[in-house]
Amino acid sequence: MSGAAPYVRNDADASPLSIRGAALRRGDRELWSGLDLDVQPGELIAVLGPSGSGKTTLLRAILGLEPLSAGTITALGEPVRGRGNRRIGYVPQQRPLPPDTALRGRDLVALGVDGHRFGFPWPRRGDRARVDRLVHEVGAEAFADRPAGTLSGGEQQRLRIGQALADDPRLLLCDEPLTSLDLANQQAVVGLIDRHRRSGASVLLVTHDINPLLGKVDRILYIANGRFMLGKPQEVLRSDVLTDLYGAHVFVLRAGDRLVVVGAPDAEESHHHHADGEATA
Amino acid sequence: MNWGDVWDAMFGGLPYYGEILALVSNSVWAGAVLGLVGGLVGVFVMQRDMAFAVHGISELSFAGAAAALLIGADVVGGSIVGSLIAAGIIGWLGARARDRNSIIGVLMPFGLGLGILFLSLYSGRSANRFSLLTGQIVSVQSDQLGWLIVIGAIVLLGILLIWRPLRFDSLDPQAAAARGVPTTAVSLAFMLLLGLIVAVAVHIIGALLVMALLVTPAAAAMRVTAGPLAVPVLSAMFGLVSAVGGILLAIMGTLPVSPYITTISFVIYLVCRAIGARQGRVTREHVHA
Numbered sequence: 195m196s197g198a199a200p201y202v203r204n205d206a207d208a209s210p211l212s213i214r215g216a217a218l219r220r221g222d223r224e225l226w227s228g229l230d231l232d233v234q235p236g237e238l239i240a241v242l243g244p245s246g247s248g249k250t251t252l253l254r255a256i257l258g259l260e261p262l263s264a265g266t267i268t269a270l271g272e273p274v275r276g277r278g279n280r281r282i283g284y285v286p287q288q289r290p291l292p293p294d295t296a297l298r299g300r301d302l303v304a305l306g307v308d309g310h311r312f313g314f315p316w317p318r319r320g321d322r323a324r325v326d327r328l329v330h331e332v333g334a335e336a337f338a339d340r341p342a343g344t345l346s347g348g349e350q351q352r353l354r355i356g357q358a359l360a361d362d363p364r365l366l367l368c369d370e371p372l373t374s375l376d377l378a379n380q381q382a383v384v385g386l387i388d389r390h391r392r393s394g395a396s397v398l399l400v401t402h403d404i405n406p407l408l409g410k411v412d413r414i415l416y417i418a419n420g421r422f423m424l425g426k427p428q429e430v431l432r433s434d435v436l437t438d439l440y441g442a443h444v445f446v447l448r449a450g451d452r453l454v455v456v457g458a459p460d461a462e463e464s465h466h467h468h469a470d471g472e473a474t475a
Numbered sequence: 476m477n478w479g480d481v482w483d484a485m486f487g488g489l490p491y492y493g494e495i496l497a498l499v500s501n502s503v504w505a506g507a508v509l510g511l512v513g514g515l516v517g518v519f520v521m522q523r524d525m526a527f528a529v530h531g532i533s534e535l536s537f538a539g540a541a542a543a544l545l546i547g548a549d550v551v552g553g554s555i556v557g558s559l560i561a562a563g564i565i566g567w568l569g570a571r572a573r574d575r576n577s578i579i580g581v582l583m584p585f586g587l588g589l590g591i592l593f594l595s596l597y598s599g600r601s602a603n604r605f606s607l608l609t610g611q612i613v614s615v616q617s618d619q620l621g622w623l624i625v626i627g628a629i630v631l632l633g634i635l636l637i638w639r640p641l642r643f644d645s646l647d648p649q650a651a652a653a654r655g656v657p658t659t660a661v662s663l664a665f666m667l668l669l670g671l672i673v674a675v676a677v678h679i680i681g682a683l684l685v686m687a688l689l690v691t692p693a694a695a696a697m698r699v700t701a702g703p704l705a706v707p708v709l710s711a712m713f714g715l716v717s718a719v720g721g722i723l724l725a726i727m728g729t730l731p732v733s734p735y736i737t738t739i740s741f742v743i744y745l746v747c748r749a750i751g752a753r754q755g756r757v758t759r760e761h762v763h764a
Contacts, residue, residue, distance in 0.1 A: 257653045278655035286649040294697045296518060296706035297646065304703075309643030310654045314635050341701030357650065 209268075210235055210365045210396040211256065216265030218248045218255070225251070226422050227264065231415065233396045235364070238388070240407055241400045243417035244458065249400045250287065252417075253367045256398070257282060270365055280310065283363035283395075285354050287370050288347065295343035302342050302353040303328045306360030324360070332356040332386055348379030355386050366390060368399040372406055380406040404431065405452050418458070431455075485728040495726045501620040502612045506718035506736075508627035509672070509679050510688060514714030515634055516672050517693030518707045519665060522645040526690045528565050531579035532673045535561035535586035537682035539674075540607050541593035551619050554607075554674040555626070561586065562670030566663050590682075610681030610733040612722060623675045630672045637664055642703075679718070680733045687737040688714050695744040698751035713743050 209232045217227035225248035233239060241249050254260040256267055258274045267274040270281050291297070304325045308318065329338045332352045337345055342353070351371060358366060368387060372380045388410050391397045401407065404414070404427070414430040416423040418439050423430050430436075431453055436444040440458060447454045488495050496503075520529055539557020543550045561582060569575030590607070606614055615623070634641070643651040644658045652658045676685040692713035696706045721736030 259652055277657065278653050280654050282653070284650060284653040286647065286653070289647075291646070294521075294701075295646065296522065296697055296701055297703055298701055301703045302646075305643050305646065305650070306654070309639055309651060310656050311639050312636060315638040343701070354650075 209233060210270055211398070212268040213256075214266050214268075216252075216255070216267065217263045218251055219263040220248070224263075224420055226417055226420055229265065229422060231424065233365075233398065235396055236391055236394050237412045238391050238397045238399065238407070238410055239413045239415055240404055240411045241398060241415045241417065242402065242404060243422075245402075247417045249417060250369055253284070253369055253398065253400060256365075256367060257284060280361055281363060281365070283358035283361070283366040285351075285358045285366075285368040285371050288351060288354070288373065290347060291343045291345075291350060293341075293343040295341065297342040298339050299334060299342050299345055299349065299353050300325055300329055300338040302350070303332075303334070303338075303356040303360070306357035328356040328359060329353075331359065333382070346379075348375050348382065351375060351379070351383055352386065355383065359390060362393075362395075364395050366395055366397045368397065370400055370402070372401060372403065377406075384410060408451070408453065483728065484730050487728050489727055492727060496723075499613050499722065499726055501617050501624075502615065503719060503722050505615075505620045505623045505627070505675075506612060506679060506722045507715055508624050508631075509675050510692075510714035510716070510718030511711045512627045512631045512634070512672055512714075513676060513688040513718075514692040514696075514711035515707050516630065516669060517689045517691075517714070518696070518710050519634075519641060519645055520669070520689055521693045521697060522642070523665075525575075525669070526686060527576055527579050528569075529669070529673060529686055529689045531565060531583045531586070532558055532561040532670055533677055533682040533685040534583045534590070536670075536674045536677045537607050538586040538590035538593065540677060541590040541597070544599065544607075545593045545597045549619075550607075551622050551626075551674070551678065554677050555671065557586070558670035558674040558677075559667065562666040562673075566666035606681065607677060608681050608683050609731065610677075610679055610684060610736075612679045612732050613726065615678055619678070623678060626671050626675050630668045630675075633664065633668045637661055641665055680736050684733050684737055687733075687740045688718060691740040691744050692717065695740075695747035698744075698747040699754065713740070717743065 211231070211233040213229055213231040216229040218225040231239075241252065243249055251260055255262050256269055256274060257279055258276050259278065269279065304321070306328070307321050307324050329335055332355055334349065334352050334356060337349050338353075342350065345353070355371070358368075366387065371383055371387070375383060384406050387397055387399065399407070404411070408427065411427060413425060414423075414427050416430050416436070416439060418436075419441055421439055423435060423439050431446050433444060433446045436446060436455065436458065442457065442459055444458050445456045447456055520526060536554045536558035539560070540550050540554035542548075542557070543553020564582065565575060565578060569578045594605075594607075640651065640656045640661050641664075643654070643656055644661050648658050673685055673689065676688055680688060693706070693710040695713050696709035700706055700709060717736050717740035720739050722732050724735045725732040
């Protein structure tokens with residue numbers, strides 16, 4: 195799937211993200227092992243799987259915030275070590291801000307620019323322009339000066355993506371960025387992520403619903419039952435493949451242009467059932 | 476008690492106000508520093524949901540001060556030791572809010588009980604006894620006042636130096652850690668600064684009333700604005716007005732300082748709440764229009 199692929203390898207032919215023999219153990223339970231992944235520049239990979247399958251931990255391991263049980267990770271040409279990496283963009287799983295948060299929308303973005311700096315909090319020249327540019331990039335001008343705690347989930351999510359894009363990262367990690375957003379906001383957020391990807395950045399996106407990403411996602415990493423499947427959407431999202439992965443009968447149904455996974459143990463959302471849903475195996 | 480007594484208790488010192496003020500000028504300075512720094516620290520106390528921790532730390536600070544009184548050691552030093560022990564325990568064991576609240580709930584009565592035991596064993600001047608619980612800034616000796624001011628200044632410096640990473644960590648610890656903020660160190664540094672300023676506050680308004688300067692001003696400021704500069708500036712101002720105003724009013728009569736400070740602080744909060752409610756209504760109408 196990687197190595198021999200005829201990708202153009204120009205400067206510093208390092209892959210943005212390369213994972214070798216990674217394993218994750220929680221107590222004596224092995225969540226997964228033997229994970230190899232090479233992400234290409236400009237590639238969008240969706241990470242799917244039931245809750246508790248170690249998807250968030252994978253992202254945190256790439257950031258150096260949590261150790262793997264085995265294996266190595268090389269991100270942006272450097273082996274992962276220590277804590278945190280400002281060259282990687284990260285949108286953590288969303289927690290709505292309390293309404294009385296002492297912060298305007300644009301300050302949420304500004305945290306990505308100066309939130310890590312120690313020392314007297316005097317503004318640095320150029321910071322303001324940088325924040326303005328990021329606010330513009332994520333289309334948040336209309337609400338950037340309102341208190342952050344009063345903004346809708348979709349508005350907050352745009353600003354968090356602006357925060358994650360502060361240093362124009364070549365690798366962007368998003369953890370369930372679409373959860374609890376309505377369809378319009380899901381599309382808007384996917385659009386922002388996709389636009390950044392088209393600038394040549396790679397994206398690893400954890401999600402439980404693949405539908406908003408269909409047509410945009412290049413590969414899927416499906417983790418379940420201590421194992422994983424990596425491949426193109428049409429290779430992974432198949433009844434036989436997922437049945438094999440879960441070790442239980444799982445059906446991938448196609449309803450119009452939507453895919454519905456039925457029967458997966460520990461499904462995180464209630465799937466819609468369509469009377470005229472056509473099963474494709 | 477008739478109205479004449481009340482008048483005397485509140486304003487009996489008016490004819491000598493200038494002389495009294497000169498006598499307590501150091502107390503006014505200490506109050507000003509505490510009000511200002513307490514207001515700033517309070518913003519983070521609110522953002523990190525640590526109001527209860529402030530209360531817990533102050534009770535152990537009181538126990539430390541009472542122990543120092545008993546063994547004849549420096550009372551300010553004792554309160555700092557107590558404060559830092561409590562802040563350290565809460566910081567180490569209570570990273571998560573749930574754990575934290577139970578740890579504080581366990582520590583607080585123990586600290587308070589210990590303090591009361593030490594006070595009852597203490598045979599010295601009884602006026603000192605309950606001033607640690609309810610505060611009496613004007614009875615603090617002037618060399619100790621100097622220390623309180625110095626500690627307040629250190630906390631101010633510390634909080635400014637870690638301002639941005641602390642704010643990032645308070646709002647979104649995961650994103651902060653991902654961007655390389657040493658979140659554990661920042662949290663512990665904050666606990667240390669919080670412990671120090673609580674120890675100062677114990678001497679000025681008393682262990683039981685510390686929250687009036689470490690929680691109320693920030694809570695009031697957050698009712699009326701969300702600006703990242705406006706909230707700390709307003710909160711510091713509210714703290715300053717409460718502390719200095721309370722002392723200046725109290726020295727007109729014979730009543731203690733603390734009720735003045737807590738009342739001013741509370742009235743500011745009520746006014747801010749009313750203003751905030753109006754703003755909220757206006758915003759909502761605007762949105763629905």
